Amino acid sequence: MSVSTVAAAPSVCAPLPVLGRDVTVPLVTGGEVTYAALDYAASAPALQRVWDDVAAYAPYYGSVHRGAGYLSQLSTDLFENARRTVAEFLDCREDDQVVFTRSTTDSLNLLAAALPADCRVFVFETEHHASLLPWRGAQVTYLDAPRSHREAVDTLERALADRDSRGPALVCVTGASNVTGELWPVRELAAAAHAHGARIVLDAAQLAPHHEVSVAGLDVDWVAFSGHKLYAPFGSGVLAGRADWLRAAEPYLAGGGASRRVGRREDGGVDVEWHDSAARHEAGSPNVIGAYALASACTALTEAGFDTLVAREQYLVRTVREGLADVPQVRFLSLFGDDAPRVGVLSFVVEGWNSSHFAAALSAEYGIGVRDGLFCAHPLLRTLLGSDPQAQGECGSPESAPGEKSLNAIRVSFGAGTPDEHVERFVRAVKELVADGARWNYRTEDGRCVPDTSA
Secondary structure, eight states: OOHHHHHHSOOSSOOOOBTTTTOEEEOTTSSEEEOEEOBTTTOOOOBHHHHHHHHHHGGGOOOOSSOOSHHHHHHHHHHHHHHHHHHHHTTOOTTOEEEEESSHHHHHHHHHHTOOTTOEEEEETTSOHHHHSSOTTSEEEEEOOOSSHHHHHHHHHHHHHTOSOOSOEEEEEESBOTTTOBBOOHHHHHHHHHHTTOEEEEEOTTTTTTSOOOHHHHTOSEEEEESTTTTOOSSOEEEEEOSHHHHHSOOSSOSTTTEEEEEEOTTSOEEEEEOSSGGGGOOSSOOHHHHHHHHHHHHHHHHHOHHHHHHHHHHHHHHHHHHTTTOTTEEEOOSSOTTSOBOSEEEEEETTOOHHHHHHHHHHHHOEEOEEEOTTOHHHHHHHTTSOTTSOOOTTOOSSOTTSOOSOEEEEEOOTTOOHHHHHHHHHHHHHHHHHOOSSOEEEETTEEEEOOOO
């Protein structure tokens, strides 16, 4: 199917208004074009509604929990209401805690710090580094990349059954891959974990912006996600779920807000009684605006309706895949197969092109922003690209010169704010670059391909 045929199909719904939708950027070949932001998997643009909500609140900003003044009380109510909004967005259980963090990475490191002694951790090599690396103080079993949902569940069940102890265990799994966009069988993996006496944490960084996430429905013990991928880019994140391990652990950060009572001992030391609530792991002055922005995004996505958002996103996925189906030089990366359900994240390689060179040409000549590299998922990318999954790589840096073989890939990603035209322009640009080559010369600078403007 040609791109013109795909583009002729009616869009399911209009994109949600986001910041930056009218920004223009210069082209190296001359002139300007509206920027096509197709790197949502890294950071999604802020929803206009989120920005408006934050702007309306900003004059009333005050420090929370500790002030008697009106603005402090107002901010405290807003902060705690944001916590309740997030709990509703995630369909949390009644006794779950919602802890505000800086990001998904921060959330999973918090949970890693709260693991009970002798806890075993099981994690697939397919994870983003945010969920692959925090477990350094625990006994970690890394599981090979599965090639189907069934294989994923079977692999986990065998690993859990073979462990040499019935002590505490935690499984960490992604909801949607940040590389392939493929959805993982979270509910089935949770059932397998619980059947073997383990708990499970869901990395929903790529899932929550695209699909409804129900902690209760998926039966996961914890979920982690980031505001900056959920159209609220203000350095906020969430860890939500069971409270017992969090209450039993030492505070993630020691300081004001985490402590209920502090006193001096006769021997000169200090006695501390820590909070049992989420405040135990939220020491210091919290990011009130970040929490409010994240909650605003949760509300906006809920009111827009995930059924509608998913339908539109799947239309855009089809536009890309069908539009490039007749370009044999383009190979999409996949674990579970081309027909596997996925969010709006697609990674690919182009025969004869270094990925950094291709991404640079998309930006400089077409005003299209994508990502190239290993996407902070090095073992997964190397498995998908047929190289040693144990080998080390550097995020975003080309491993060869323009035109030579690259072990990196190109990722295009989109979401609720992506106009049809951006995706259609991307498909046209890929076809033109494959057929005709770049119109400009490029060189390597600081590990990246950039337009050569020295002539």
